[in-house]
Amino acid sequence: MLTPRRAAVALAFVLLAGLLLVGTVPTPAAAASRPTVVVAFWTEDPSANLVFDPAASGEPHDRLLRTLDAQRGVAGGLMSSVESTYTRQQALLDISQGSRQSGSLYSGNTPALHAVRDGAGATIDGWDTARLRARDVSVTLRPGTLAGAVPGGAGYVGVTGSDEVAIAAADEHGRVAAFSTGPAATIDARVAGMLDARRLVVVELPGGDAGRAALLGLLAGRGPDELVVVAHLPPTPPEQGFGRAPTRFYRLPAFAVAGAESKASAKHGAAGDDRTVRSGSTRRPGLVSAIDILPTVLDHLHVTVPDAVRGETVRVASGVSAHRLEALRLRWNDVRAGRQSSSLTGVLGISVLVMLLLGTVRGMRAALRPGLRISALAVMWWPTMVLLVAALEPSEKGAETALIATASVALSALTDVRLRWPRGPVVPAAVGLVAYTLDLATGGNLLTRSALGPSLISGSRFYGISNELEPLLPILVLLGLAALVGWRDRSRRLCLVYVVSGIALGLVVGWGRLGADVGGVLTVGGGFTVATLVMLPMGITRRALVVAALVPFLAIAALIAIDLGLSGGSHLSRNLTRSQGFTDLWELVSRRYQLAFGVLVQGRTIPTFVGAALGIAFALRNRARLYAPLRGRAWPAALLGGLACGVVGAVSNDSGPVLLTNAVIALAAVTAYVQGCPDLEPDTGAPVGHPA
Template identity: 25%
Template sequence: MTKRRLAAGIGAFLLLIVTAQGAGANTSDKPKPNGRVLIISLPEITWSDLTQRDAPTIRGILDQGAVGGLTTRTITRATALTEGYLTVGAGTKAIGTGLTPILLASKGAGLEVGEKFGTGTAADAYEQRTGQSARQPIVYLGIAAAIAAQQEETYDAKIGALGDALKRAGYNSAAIGNADRTPSKSAAPEYERSLVTALMDSHGQLGGGEVGSELIEANAKAPFGLQINIDTAVSAFDDAWKPRSVVLVEGSDLARVDAYRNVVSPKQTLAITRAALRRTDAMVKKMMTKVNLERDTVIIFSPSPPSTTIPLGVAGMAGPGIDAGLLRSATTRRDGFVQLVDIAPTVLTQLGIKVPETMNGKAFTVAQTDMDANARRDFLIDSDQASQFRDSMITPVAIVFIIMIALLVVGAIISLNRPNRNQLRNLLHFGSLFTLGFVSAVYLARLFSFHQTSKFFYWLFVVAVAAIIGTISLAFYRRRANDDMLIALGLIVVIIGIDIITGGNLQFNNAFGYSPTVGARFSGIGNIGFSAISASTVIFVGFLVNRLGNERKFSRGVIIAWMILAAVLIIDVAPMFGGDVGGIIAMVPAFGLTAILLLGGRVQLRMRTVVIGALVTIGALTIMAAIDLTQPKGERTHLGQLIERVQNEGLGSFSDVVLRKLNKNIATFTGSVWVWMLPIVLGFLIYLALQARPQLRAITARTPELRASFIGFAVLAILGYGFNDSGVIVPGMMLGILGAVIIAQLALTASSSGLEETLNPESEPLRR
C-alpha cells in the first residue's frame, strides 16, 4: 500500500510539472533549403592518433571548428561498431546484438539490393526477412534482429529515427564505406557494413551511397588484404553530395585495422593504423573539394572504441556559425565532452529539423575557450589519459578501502575480547581516523596529474595525506574528546562540498567520482560522492551538537547542525550544484528525521509518518524541478530532462527510467567489489548487537546525540540504495564510513574501566 501511494505521489508530481511546462513545448526552425551535412566516421580512432603528419586534412577541419571527447558507451561499456552506428541512427542508446546466432551474422549486413546473398539477392533476403519490398538501393538485413534486440532493453531505442526524420523533411541520405574482412565472392563473406544503420530508415532501407564490393580493392599489405578504393569512394560521394543531403563517409580501413590488431605486434599495429589513417585522410581531402564550410556542416566522430581499450573517441564539428571552441551538450553539461547519442540531434538541429521525441541525445553546442587548436587537442588527450588512469584505479582503490575496514573489524573484535590491550585500541583509533582520511585523500589526489606520473606516486600521496589527516585528528582528540571525529568527518564534508560548488573538478576522473568513458555522469556529484558527504554529514552533526552543547531545546549546537544539514542538502541536490535526484529522495527524509531527533522530538514509525515524509520529499522534488526548468535546456540536470521526456512521451518514459535504474542497481550485486562491504560491516554490527551490547550502548552513552545520527543514517542508507542506480556502491561507502566511526568509538570505550565510566556519563542524555 505504501509503495502504491508513493508511486502515485511521484506520478502526480510529474503530471503537475508537465502541465505547468506544457506551454514550453519543444519547437524548431524550418528546414534549411540547401543545407548539407557530411558525417565522417573514424572507427576506433582517438585524439592521440590524429597527428598532423598522418591526418592533415582531418586535423585542419577539426582545428577550425569545435571539438570534444566523445563518450562511445551505449548500453554496454565496450561498444561494438554496429552498436555505435545503431545508437547514432536512434539518437538513443541501442544494442547491436540479435537474439540467435543466425541473426548475429546479420549485424553488419548492409547490402546493395542487387548484391548476391545466399541463393538470391540482398533484395530477396530482405523481403524474406521483413515481408516488405526493397524500394531503396541499400537494405540492412539485420533490421528485424536490431528492432527485436531493443525490446529486451529499457532504453526503448527507435531504430532508424534519424533516417525517418531526414526523409520526412525531404533530405537525401547516403552512406559510403565497406569494412568487410573477406571478398564478397568468398564462400563465407564477413560483412561489416553497419554504417548503413546510422542513416537508414526504420524499415532498414537507405536511399543512396556505395557499400558494395566494388568499393574495396586488394592490397596484400593491408589488413585482411583489402582496402578502400579511394577513387570509387570519391566518385560515389560526388554522386551523393547534392543539395538537401546528408552523407556518411566511413574510414573503413580503420575498422579493418582494429579487427586485425589481435594477430600483429603492437609496433605493427601502430604502423598499419597510421597507414590506414593516411589513406582515410587522402580520401577526405578529395571529398572536401566539393564541401563549402560557409554553407555545409562537417561532423567527425568515432563510432566505437578500439577493441583493446575504452578511451574517449573523437568528436568535431565545423561549418556555418560554428566557432572554434569546445563541444558540449545537455547530456554532459561539461565543456569538451559529448556523447554518441548527441550526434543525431546535432545533425537535425544543423538542418533546422525538429528532433524526434524518442531521441534522448541533445544537440552539440559550442563553449568558447581561450585555447588554440593545439591546446584543445592536448586538453582532450590529457582528459582521456586521466580517464584511463581513473578507470584503472577505481577497483584497486575500492578494494583497499574495503580491506582497511575489514582489518579494523577484525581488530575491533579482538579488542572487545581482550579489552586490556591498550596498544591495539590506540592502533584501532588511529586506523579509523586514517581510513576516514583516506576518503578525503582520494578526492584531493585529483588536484594533481598523477596520470602523467605513475600509480606509485598516486598511492604515496593518498597514504601520506590519509596519515596526515589521521595524525591531525588524533591530536585534536587529545585536546578534547570527539574533536577527532569532527576533523576527520568534517574534512570529507568540506572537501566534497567546496568541490561541488566550484564545478566538481575533484569528482571528475576520480576513483571515488565519475569518468567520461563510463558516460553515466559528467557534472555535479557522483553517487559515491553523495554517499560520502551525506553519511559523513549525518554523523558529523551528532558529534557537533555534543561538542557545542545541547542543554536546551533550541541550543546553538542544534541550530548550527540544522544549518549544516540544509547547506549540504542544497549542495547535493540543487541543479546548479550537485544535481542529484536520488539525493533528494534519500537526504530529505534522513536529514529531516535527524534534525527532529536532535531537537529532542520523538518520531514513531507509522503510516502517517511515512506519508508525511513522502509528501515533504515530493515537495522538495517539485521545488528542485521548478528551479531546474528555469535553466536553459543545455544546463538542465537529469531531473529537468526527465520532466521533458514525461512531457513529450508520457508517464511511460518515467517507468522506463525506473526500470533501467532498477536493473543497474541489481546488477551491482554481481559486478561490484563494493558488495563485500555489506557483509563485513553489517555482520560486525550484528555481532555487536548480540555479543557486545554494553560496548555498543557505551557509544551512545558517551555521545547521546549519535542516536539521532544513527537513526538518520539507517534511513539514508536504505533510501540511498533504493533510489540510485549505483546499487550496493552507495550503502557500501556509507557503511565504510559508519564502520570506521563506530570502531573508533569502541576503541575509546573498550576497557572495563572506560566502559563503566561511559555508561554513567555526566552529560545529559538526548531528549526524548
C-alpha cells in the first residue's frame, strides 16, 4: 500500500535521478569550452613586412611584430625558425615533428611537397620521401607527429593558389583531415566552421591588408578556451637577389600566442604592455623555437606529448617590448658577423702598436719583453672585455672592436705595472671567472649578446657556454693557479686545490642552470686531470692513471645526477630523460662527430687546424728554450692542462677544430708571457745566469 511517507520517498528519488541526468547533459557553455587551437602562419615576404623610418638609422620596424604587440591578451616575441639555411618547407616539417637537427646532417635538398585534395581532406605529395629523409638523420625526427597526436587529426584553411603551409597539418602518413581553400576574406568564417569538428586548425595567412584583417579577426574572435598561435614563415628566399631582406628576418621572425594563459597575463596591463613569450628551449624572454609549437598545442589540448619531441611548451613572460626585440634580433645577428675574430685581431694589432711605440722610445731590446707581456695579458683580458662590452651593444663592428681591443690592452698594461712577472695572469683570470659565473647565474643575458656567446641566430644553441669559450675558461683558471702557486714545490695540498678548482669550474660550465655545456665538463675534466697529474708530489703512478681514466665517466655521471636532482634542464639530461633506447643515445654521440667533420671541411678551418697542430709541434720541439724561465710544476701543469683542454674538447664536441684552435691561441699567449720574463737575456732567451 502506498502510504504518504513512501510516496514522499519515491518522489525524492525521482527528483534526485532527474537532477543527476540533467547534470550529465552538456550545456551549450560547456560544449563551447572544449579546448581548441588555431596555428596561423603569416606568409608575407620580409621585405614587404618591414617599415623603414626615415628619421631613424637603426633597425626597421617589424610590422607584424608591432601589430601583435598592440593587441590585448597577446604575448609577442621572436621565433627561431630553423637550424640551418632557411627554407619554409623544412621549417614546417620541423614544426610538425617538434624536433629538428642541423641542416648539414640532411642528404640533398628538401623534397618538393604540395597538397593534393582528396575528398574533404588532402594528401601531401612527396611525404614518404620527406619522412625517410628525416629518418636517416635521427630517430627523433617524425614528420606529422603534431597532427597525428590530435584526436581526429588537423584541419587546414588557406587561400586559393597556395597550400604549402598544409604540411604542418599533415599526420604521419601525410594526410590532412580537413582541407579548405578560398578567398582571404572568408578565412575567419571557414576557421570558425572547421573548429566545430576539429580541435586543431592550421591557417595560411597571406600578406598585405587582407591577411592582416584575417589575422586580427582570428585574434578578436577566439573562443573562451581557444589558443591562437601566430608565426611568421616567409617564402623560401632566393640564394641571391636584389632587395632581399637580411637573413635574420627569416631565421628570427615574429611569433605570438593568444589564449587562456596570455589572457591571465593581460590583467597586469593594457594592450601594448611588454608581455612576451619564452620557453625552456631558449630560456630567453622574447624568444622561442619553432619546435615549441607542437608541445604548446598538445599541452593546451590536454594531449600527452610524445617522447621524441624535443620542443618545450611556450609560456608567457614579461619585460621585453617589440622595440627591444627588434634591437635584440639585430644584436644577435651582428655578434656572429665576424666580431669575434675582428676583436681578437684588434687586440693583437694595438698590442703591436704599443710594442712599436715602446721600441721607438726605449729601443728594441728594452721594449721586447714588456711588449710580449702586455700582448699576452691583453689576450687574457680579451674574453672578459668581450663580455662586458656586450652591455653597450655597439651597433658598428669597428666601434665594438676598438672598445674591446683598447680596454684589453689598457688593462694589460696596468696589470703588468702593478703585478710583477709571473703574477700578472691572476687578475684577468679571477675577474674573467667571476664575470662569466655571475652572468651565467643571472641568465646569461650578456653572454648571449657577446661575440663569445652561443649563436642564437643559427638556432643550434640559445644559452650557456659556447664552444668558442669552452677551452678558454679552464685555461684562464689554470693560468691563475699557476701565477698564484709560483715556484712552490708539489704537495698533496696543492693537488687538492687543483681538484677542487676543477670540480667547481666543471659545475659552472656544465650545470644546466649555469653553463649547460656537457662537452665543457669533459674539456674541464681533461684539462684539470692532466694538471693534477703533473702536480702529484710522488709523480704519476699506475693508480693515478686509472683514476684519471675514470674522470670523464665520473664527471658525466655526477653532472647528470646534479642536473636531474636540481632540475637544471641541460641538453644532456633532457635528451636522456626522453631517450627511446640505445639507438637514440648512439645518435647523440655519432652526431657530434658528423657535425665536427662538417666544421673541419668548411671555409678556412683546415688550414687553421693545421696551423694549430704545427704550433703545438713547434712548442714541444722547442720547449726547453720557450719555457726556460719557468721553475716548479705549476706552470707546466697549466700548459699541459691547457693543451689537454684543446685536445679533449676537439674529440668530444661538435665544433672540435674550433676548440683546439682557440686553445692553441690561448697557449700562444701564455708562451709569449713566459718569454716576457724581465730576467731573460735579450739574445739567447735564457734566464740571466743560466745557459741557453
